[in-house]
Amino acid sequence: MNILVLGDVMGPSGVKAIKEKLPDLIKKKEIDFVVINGENAGDKGVGITKKIFEDFLNAGADVITTGNHVWDEKEAIQFISKDIRLLRPSNLINGSPGNGMGIYISKNKKKIAVLNLMGNVFMKKCEDVFEEAKKFINKIKLKQDVDFIVVDMHGEITSEKMAMGFLFDGKATMIVGTHTHVPTSDHRILQKGTAYQTDLGMCGDYESVIGMNRENSLKKFLKDPSAKHHFPALGEATLSGLIVSADDSTGLAKKVQPIILGGSLQERK
Numbered sequence: 001m002n003i004l005v006l007g008d009v010m011g012p013s014g015v016k017a018i019k020e021k022l023p024d025l026i027k028k029k030e031i032d033f034v035v036i037n038g039e040n041a042g043d044k045g046v047g048i049t050k051k052i053f054e055d056f057l058n059a060g061a062d063v064i065t066t067g068n069h070v071w072d073e074k075e076a077i078q079f080i081s082k083d084i085r086l087l088r089p090s091n092l093i094n095g096s097p098g099n100g101m102g103i104y105i106s107k108n109k110k111k112i113a114v115l116n117l118m119g120n121v122f123m124k125k126c127e128d129v130f131e132e133a134k135k136f137i138n139k140i141k142l143k144q145d146v147d148f149i150v151v152d153m154h155g156e157i158t159s160e161k162m163a164m165g166f167l168f169d170g171k172a173t174m175i176v177g178t179h180t181h182v183p184t185s186d187h188r189i190l191q192k193g194t195a196y197q198t199d200l201g202m203c204g205d206y207e208s209v210i211g212m213n214r215e216n217s218l219k220k221f222l223k224d225p226s227a228k229h230h231f232p233a234l235g236e237a238t239l240s241g242l243i244v245s246a247d248d249s250t251g252l253a254k255k256v257q258p259i260i261l262g263g264s265l266q267e268r269k
Contacts, residue, residue, distance in 0.1 A: 001106070001147075001248055002029060002033075002244070002246075003035070003173065003244045003246060004025070004026070004031045004034045004035070004241060004242070004243050005034075005035045005200060006022075006035070006036045006037065006200065006259075007037055007181070007183070007200030007201045007203060008178050008179065008181055008200075008201075008202045008211075009040060009204065010045060010203060010210075010232060011043065011233070013205045013234050014041060014202065014203040014204040014211070015055060017239055017262060018036065022060050022061070033104075033106040033107065033110075034062050034063075035062065035152065036056055036061045036063075036064050037064070037152060037154070038053065038065070038086075039067040039072075039154070040211065041056075042072065042073045044072075044231065044232070045212060045230065045231065045232040046069040047071070047072030047074075047076060048064070048086075049073050049075055049076070050076075053083075057085065062085065062106070062112075063087065063102065063104060065114065065178070066086070066116065066154070067118055067154030067178060068089075068123055068179070070092075077097055080097050080098035080099075084099055084104075085104075088116060089116050089126060090136070091118060091126045092127070100115065100132075101113060101114060101115040101116065101136065102114055103140075106148075110148060111147045113140050113150070114150045114152070115133075115149070115150070115172075116152050117152065117153050117155075117164070118153075118155065119153065119161070119179075120160070121155070122157065123154075123156055129155075130163075133151075133164060142172065142252075146251075147248070148246055148251050149171070149251070150174055152178055154179045155178075155179055158199075161198050162198060170190075170192030170194060173194065173246045173252060174195035174253060176200050177197065179199070181202035181204070181211055182201055183200060183201025183240045183265075184198040187242055189254075189255075189256060192252075193252030194252065194253060195242070195246075201238075203238065203239050203240055203241070204233070204237050204238070205232070205234065205264075206238055206263055207233060208232075208235070211232055211233060212231065212232060213232065216228055216230065216231065235263070235264075236264070237263050238263030238264065239260070239262060240261075240265070241258075242256060242258055242259065243257040244257075
């Protein structure tokens, strides 16, 4: 079983890269299931529209996760409850529209649970992420209820993500971090068999400041009065993510392979 998870898609350049590169990547790597974090995919670098959501599905994505920018394109509030393939963080304030997890059938007919979480530190106010994770662990059991489990932990700080990784070790196929837009080099399989990476990075233009126009961002930091509201960099995007090859009998990871494809970062194919 080969599962691909891609980090935050950043603005128009990231969307373009998904549409152009993902179909061939799926074929080349024989990917069975694809998860994309789409919370920054909107034209302004935040939020996600119905059209972009559908573009991702047409390119081969199975599930789209999000994070703190999930509602920045207001139309998401309207359509998120109509399609379980778009998730919002499970620990958003009670009563939020949509779903924080779902169970899906992969291309090779396996049952996969995807859980979307959001950290509590330096993020928008939400329910306790570790309590939410424990509820999921008690409810959905690997190889009892589903064949594989994928967790997207959308958070700012590495310690919170690492702690969550150890909480899920042996209980999920993979847990990966999103949100910081910079790929970390700590991809590995934890001691009990769960694949882990602190942050997948972004699918966007890295000749930027976390996906935003670098000249304007510098003006912001320098308190230049001519600075505008942040807007996305539009150069060639790099796809950043992780492929996990999982064992059909245990649901745990056998191999991890980081994906850095196109754009200005050194490629890993």
